[in-house]
Amino acid sequence: MxxxxxxxxxxxxxxxxxxxxxxxxxxxxxxxxxxxxxxxxxxxxxxxxxxxxxxxxxxxxxxxxxxxxxxxxxxxxxxxxxxxxxxxxxxxxxxxxxxxxxxxxxxxxxxxxxxxxxxxxxxxxxxxxxxxxxxxxxxxxxxxxxxxxxxxxxxxxxxxxxxxxxxxxxxxxxxxxxxxxxxxxGMLKYFVYFQQPQVPLVHLIHKGGQDVLLLDENLKPLDYRYDEGVVVERLDQKDLQMEDAVVTTLISVSPAKIVIHTREPHMAVIRTLTQIFEDRVEICRYCPDCHGYFRETGKI
Known part of the structure; x- marks a missing residue:
């Protein structure tokens, strides 16, 4: 059978x-x-x-x-x-x-x-x-x-x-x-390319996840700005709140240089900022400026 x-x-x-x-x-x-x-x-x-x-x-x-x-x-x-x-x-x-x-x-x-x-x-x-x-x-x-x-x-x-x-x-x-x-x-990248720098330097301290600090060249807190004539919409579902605020602020102040202090350089927000600001961005994994912040989070 x-x-x-x-x-x-x-x-x-x-x-x-x-x-x-x-x-x-x-x-x-x-x-x-x-x-x-x-x-x-x-x-x-x-x-x-x-x-x-x-x-x-x-x-x-x-x-x-x-x-x-x-x-x-x-x-x-x-x-x-x-x-x-x-x-x-x-x-x-x-x-x-x-x-x-x-x-x-x-x-x-x-x-x-x-x-x-x-x-x-x-x-x-x-x-x-x-x-x-x-x-x-x-x-x-x-x-x-x-x-x-x-x-x-x-x-x-x-x-x-x-x-x-x-x-x-x-x-x-x-x-x-x-x-x-x-x-x-690509649109934001084009906008930044023709925008004159308004501040010399911004430090971005990425402490992990969505915990981010923006500091000026004197390591003082940088105010978040939303109404500077630049409308930043949703870029990534997982990083919506942090990414919108960070990108909007950085485009508003148009720094000549951005130093990103991070232990997670492959995060979506980091990749986005690198794409938009290109050679204005410098990635820092460790320096005296960020030592204290990462010591607080146990990432050193």
Whole structure:
């Protein structure tokens, strides 16, 4: 009796090799637990057929069959996430959104790939999508032990495809926000380039997180200024309050030089100021002027 027959179309030799490798591991696990199974894998004109048989009808008693389907579903979910998902995301992007420029298209796909990869930042999403696929595949095999992977994704994986579409939408939003950010920073950079310096020096003490001090050349507090004819809008969601205030003030006073004292030079606000003020910015990791401030926070 055929326990399952699964067909998958692979797009290139690399994908075929990956799929067969995943199947082989699943077969080894099945054979280790159920030694009488007859399992085969064959390739014909780009189609890979994975079949599993057991001639003893007593074999399918209890939950054994569901355990076998679970192993097969787990392997197929891994294959889809590793090899099919990026292609599916690109198809959604092409069908649902209008980004005809190749460069824009590739940047959005880059955002997608970053989100789809199994990594600490997006691991929960990977696990959730894997669980959706495993559950759907096992349900299909339980109803009918003949499955075509592409057909399953088209007709039976609605929840998974819905989540994948949401990921593509998120990537599109990220791309648009990045583009708006770059355009706005470019505008501020242009404004600063033609603006005459009004003060010789400003010290920015970045004590950590959103804790920032602005000091003048005499290390006295610099007043925050908001109404100097320069309107600074939202640059980054995570650093909204600090970044708006700091950028607005620095553009208002237009220092000839900005010394940024920080232990976290890769923070968004630091990168933004470096982009806007360019060669006016000097990054300081340690000096007598900032020694006391960082000693207070335990960062020295």
């Amino acid at each position: 055929e326990l399952f027959s699964i067909a998958a179309r692979t797009s290139d030799p690399q994908e075929e090799e990956c799929y067969i490798s995943i199947i082989t591991k699943a077969n080894q696990a099945l054979h280790k637990k159920y030694k009488t199974l007859s399992i085969s894998c064959s390739v014909h004109e780009g189609m890979t057929f994975w079949r599993c048989r057991e001639d003893d009808p007593r074999f399918i008693k209890g939950n054994v069959l569901q355990q076998i389907y679970g192993t097969a579903a787990k392997a197929l979910a891994e294959y889809i996430l590793q090899e099919k998902e990026r292609e599916l995301a690109e198809k959604i992007l092409n069908e649902e959104f209008d980004f005809p420029e190749p460069e824009e298209h590739e940047q959005i796909l880059k955002h997608c790939r970053m989100i789809l990869e199994k990594n600490p930042e997006f691991g929960a999403s990977w696990n959730r999508r894997s669980a959706m696929l495993e559950q759907g595949i096992q349900q299909c095999l339980s109803e009918r032990p003949l499955l075509h992977v592409d057909g399953f994704l088209t007709f039976r994986a609605q929840s998974y495809m819905k989540e994948l579409k949401e990921i593509v939408e998120y990537a599109v939003d990220e791309f648009i926000m990045d583009r708006q950010y770059e355009e706005f920073v």
